[in-house]
Amino acid sequence: MGQTISEKIISNHVGKKVYAGELVVSKVDAAMASDTTAPLTIKAFHEMGGKKVFNPNKCAFIIDHAAPSPNERIANLHKMMRDFAKEQGMRLFEIGEGICHQVMVENQYVKPGDIFIGADSHTPTYGALNAFACGVGSTDLAATMMTGKIWLKVPQTIKINCTGKLQAGVTAKDLILFLVGKVTVSGATYQAIEFCGEAFEGLSLASRMTIANMSSEMGAKTGIVHPKGLQLDYDFNPIAPDEDAKYVKTFNFDVSGLEPQVSAPESPDNVHNISNYEGTKINYAFIGTCCNGRLEDLDIAAKILKGKKIHPDVRMIIAPASQRVLLDAMNSGTMNTLIEAGASLITSGCGPCVGTHQGVPADGEVVISAANRNFRGRMGNPNSNIYLGAPSTVAASALDGHITNPKKYLV
Amino acid sequence: MSGVQTNIKAKAHVYGDHIDTDRIIPGKYTKTLDLSTLANHVLEDLDPNFKKIVQQGDILVAGINFGCGSSREQAPLALKQAGISVIIARDFARIFFRNAINIGIPVLEITDHNIQKGAELDVNLKTGIVKDLSTGITYKATKLPDIMIDILNEGGLVNYLTKHGNYSL
Numbered sequence: 001m002g003q004t005i006s007e008k009i010i011s012n013h014v015g016k017k018v019y020a021g022e023l024v025v026s027k028v029d030a031a032m033a034s035d036t037t038a039p040l041t042i043k044a045f046h047e048m049g050g051k052k053v054f055n056p057n058k059c060a061f062i063i064d065h066a067a068p069s070p071n072e073r074i075a076n077l078h079k080m081m082r083d084f085a086k087e088q089g090m091r092l093f094e095i096g097e098g099i100c101h102q103v104m105v106e107n108q109y110v111k112p113g114d115i116f117i118g119a120d121s122h123t124p125t126y127g128a129l130n131a132f133a134c135g136v137g138s139t140d141l142a143a144t145m146m147t148g149k150i151w152l153k154v155p156q157t158i159k160i161n162c163t164g165k166l167q168a169g170v171t172a173k174d175l176i177l178f179l180v181g182k183v184t185v186s187g188a189t190y191q192a193i194e195f196c197g198e199a200f201e202g203l204s205l206a207s208r209m210t211i212a213n214m215s216s217e218m219g220a221k222t223g224i225v226h227p228k229g230l231q232l233d234y235d236f237n238p239i240a241p242d243e244d245a246k247y248v249k250t251f252n253f254d255v256s257g258l259e260p261q262v263s264a265p266e267s268p269d270n271v272h273n274i275s276n277y278e279g280t281k282i283n284y285a286f287i288g289t290c291c292n293g294r295l296e297d298l299d300i301a302a303k304i305l306k307g308k309k310i311h312p313d314v315r316m317i318i319a320p321a322s323q324r325v326l327l328d329a330m331n332s333g334t335m336n337t338l339i340e341a342g343a344s345l346i347t348s349g350c351g352p353c354v355g356t357h358q359g360v361p362a363d364g365e366v367v368i369s370a371a372n373r374n375f376r377g378r379m380g381n382p383n384s385n386i387y388l389g390a391p392s393t394v395a396a397s398a399l400d401g402h403i404t405n406p407k408k409y410l411v
Numbered sequence: 412m413s414g415v416q417t418n419i420k421a422k423a424h425v426y427g428d429h430i431d432t433d434r435i436i437p438g439k440y441t442k443t444l445d446l447s448t449l450a451n452h453v454l455e456d457l458d459p460n461f462k463k464i465v466q467q468g469d470i471l472v473a474g475i476n477f478g479c480g481s482s483r484e485q486a487p488l489a490l491k492q493a494g495i496s497v498i499i500a501r502d503f504a505r506i507f508f509r510n511a512i513n514i515g516i517p518v519l520e521i522t523d524h525n526i527q528k529g530a531e532l533d534v535n536l537k538t539g540i541v542k543d544l545s546t547g548i549t550y551k552a553t554k555l556p557d558i559m560i561d562i563l564n565e566g567g568l569v570n571y572l573t574k575h576g577n578y579s580l
Contacts, residue, residue: 023556023557023558023580024580025578025579025580035442036438036441036442036481036483037482037483037484039442039444040444040484040485040488043444044568044569047569047573048568048569048572048573049572049573049576065438065442066442073442073443074442077442077443077444119482120481120482121480121481121482121506123482135482135506136482136506136509136510137482137483137484137506137509137510137513138484138510139484139510139513139514139567139568139569140509140510140513140568142569143568143572143578146572147572147577147578149577149578151558151578151580153556185429185476185479186429186475186476186479186502186504189476189502189503189504189505190505219476219479219504219505221505267429354438354481355433355437355438355439356438356439356442373433373480375431375433375434375480376433376434376456377433377434377437377456378433378438380437380438380439382437382456
């Protein structure tokens with residue numbers, strides 16, 4: 001019987017052919033936690049009798065959610081992480097090194113065909129790399145770090161097939177917002193997603209990460225992009241589904257006519273064509289996060305903002321996804337362009353997206369954000385409203401002072 | 412059953428669909444190991460009154476996709492610390508579902524419940540039978556995978572692994 005990508009990867013890890021619905025205890029290739037989840041992970045690890053992590057080269061902590069520390073309470077939690085990492089001989093990615101998902105990919109903690117467990121809900125991002133990656137909470141992660149294993153129900157898979165090529169000025173973010181709108185925030189709960197078809201084949205690794213990242217916004221356990229067209233700077237064995245693999249559901253979309261998309265408050269699946277919201281006044285524009293803080297995202301914003309100034313009633317914040325992204329953007333001149341246009345650069349990390357510090361909106365303010373979530377209160381103030389869009393939409397809107405279709409600046 | 416009570420008779424606090432973890436406990440309060448801080452801010456952007464009226468042992472009831480969003484285990488911890496003894500929903504977001512069981516708070520999926528605000532419930536965790544004493548309707552929860560029942564019976568994953576040292580199916 002044919003297998004999906006998830007069934008193949010899990011089978012390879014448990015040493016026998018398994019299919020959707022089976023319960024397995026699988027070995028795990030690598031694991032990580034951020035500063036939101038690591039402190040509780042450390043506590044649980046000690047409480048369950050953990051002495052040594054299963055492989056210090058395959059476990060990592062990343063300080064990204066509140067970096068640098070905004071107060072003494074969080075500073076002490078960061079110290080707890082540094083102390084534990086040192087004691088275990090595992091790597092801790094310091095403040096500013098980047099967002100957990102970006103640094104895990106850049107530093108090759110995760111590769112095609114791996115099973116990766118991360119204590120962060122956007123761990124499915126590594127599906128871009130043809131890996132099976134799941135988000136868990138702190139206690140599950142502690143157990144994985146101690147045992148090198150996780151228990152899983154092999155998920156059923158939803159196939160999302162997109163034919164046609166995206167038009168100029170329409171990006172991977174528009175595509176995934178459109179899909180979240182169609183599948184809904186609970187449409188893939190407990191299930192895996194496979195993204196396949198022409199629309200994904202030409203996408204860069206960065207764009208594939210944007211796609212897989214928002215699998216979480218459909219409730220999925222993991223979201224894997226078909227490896228066709230995937231280019232990495234090392235050799236790998238792609239894992240494609242069998243032709244007779246069984247899917248619980250298949251969606252088919254022709255996306256050749258897709259327009260830029262916007263997700264309106266206050267759920268990521270409240271997605272509409274941008275024309276429905278054009279003209280909505282904004283106060284604050286944000287580009288960054290594990291969804292859209294990579295070089296191609298900063299580049300497209302710079303292309304729109306080059307030689308111009310953002311609207312006087314708008315403030316704009318840029319948080320590169322990693323130090324490497326920041327350095328590349330500095331070397332190429334992209335960062336100069338953005339700052340000359342009036343943007344403010346903050347430390348690489350999750351910052352404004354998780355509402356802890358570095359840019360909390362005021363009461364009644366409207367944000368256009370390249371992030372992946374717009375739940376009420378997400379950015380730290382329940383009395384603000386968050387619209388989600390592509391980095392191109394964020395940049396165009398920052399220029400005009402209201403939500404704007406970026407195509408007029410790109411095509 | 413070391414950590415979990417099998418019979419719970421208590422008042423239900425009922426909320427709607429898609430209650431995300433930012434509404435259960437906002438991100439700005441999650442960076443702490445102090446559980447009372449979590450309980451002080453639980454559900455505050457959804458129902459500021461909740462923490463004033465919740466009593467030890469009360470039951471939380473919701474619609475579909477309860478606990479969607481972030482992986483923060485602080486969400487079920489905040490509810491547990493506030494006194495919630497069991498959570499019933501039409502269905503749960505997957506990370507929240509695992510987290511709740513891992514910290515020893517029972518979660519029951521009842522896909523067709525119509526439990527209303529203020530209902531008095533009688534929950535049998537062993538059988539998964541929930542009686543709505545206000546309407547007389549009886550519901551049956553979806554059976555958990557055996558490993559989750561084992562984890563719950565130990566009072567959570569820490570106790571389970573302390574006892575077994577590893578997972579066993």
